[in-house]
Amino acid sequence: MKKKEESFGQIIRSIRQNRKMTQKMLAQDICSQSVLSRIENNEELPNVWVMYQICQRLGVTLDQVMMLHSEEINQSNQVFAQIESHFVHKRYQALLEKLQDKQIKHYLYLDTDMQMYYYYLGSCAYFIDQDYEGALVSLKKGLSYTYQQDKTNVSVMEIRLLSCMGRVYSDLQQLADARLNLEKSYDSMQALPPERLTTTLTKVYYNYAVFLKEQGELCRSLKIIEEGIALAREKNSFYFLEELFEIKAQVLTFLKEEQAANKSFQLYQAVVDIRQSAKMV
Structure with a gap:
């Protein structure tokens, strides 16, 4: 069955809601909230620069947005909700089995999906195998999908990655790198609005x-x-x-x-x- 074509605005709204972001948070310093509302409701087509900025804040590329459908986003959300549940309850072996399932690749649509995948993979290396070097490789790879040093709007997942990298660096006695990442994660968290x-x-x-x-x-x-x-x-x-x-x-x-x-x-x-x-x- 052919999937229903969805607009840029509809996909952006789905991703924004998945990120637990309000229209005000997404629109800040990009466009007015009313303009973003019109974009999401297909009442206005944004110019390329606005589209690029919106995608950057959401941690996706324009190409990914154009290829996605809400159904795919919802399926991915359900899979990662299960994975997050294993992680939060410290069921690391069950988490690893889920990550090693060949079907998981079908749900990695966005850069942020890949970021979460490597965050959980690095966590398994750390907690199950005590493989600190391997954990650091996965955490760094996850962070690289969306993060730049001068980035101002840091996401919750990026904050979590920076924090875990700091912890691993500390275990490896690389204390300068540990402090840098832990302070960056803490400062970025302090800058988040309360609702995030x-x-x-x-x-x-x-x-x-x-x-x-x-x-x-x-x-x-x-x-x-x-x-x-x-x-x-x-x-x-x-x-x-x-x-x-x-x-x-x-x-x-x-x-x-x-x-x-x-x-x-x-x-x-x-x-x-x-x-x-x-x-x-």
């Missing part, structure tokens, strides 16, 4: 806090930890919350704040108990 902050970004706080603790920057580490815990609570999420409470207890112990450290350890244990209970249900 997701639960997965709590891991960015954790990675940065661990590095700062290891470098003896305890007060700075504690500040980052508190920000991560605040985000997790705001999003009603347990993702990396137990790790944040655990490292908070460690930092407070180093700072000789024993009472506060004990409280943080108790909160860590409470989150662990809740997560284990949830698995048994």
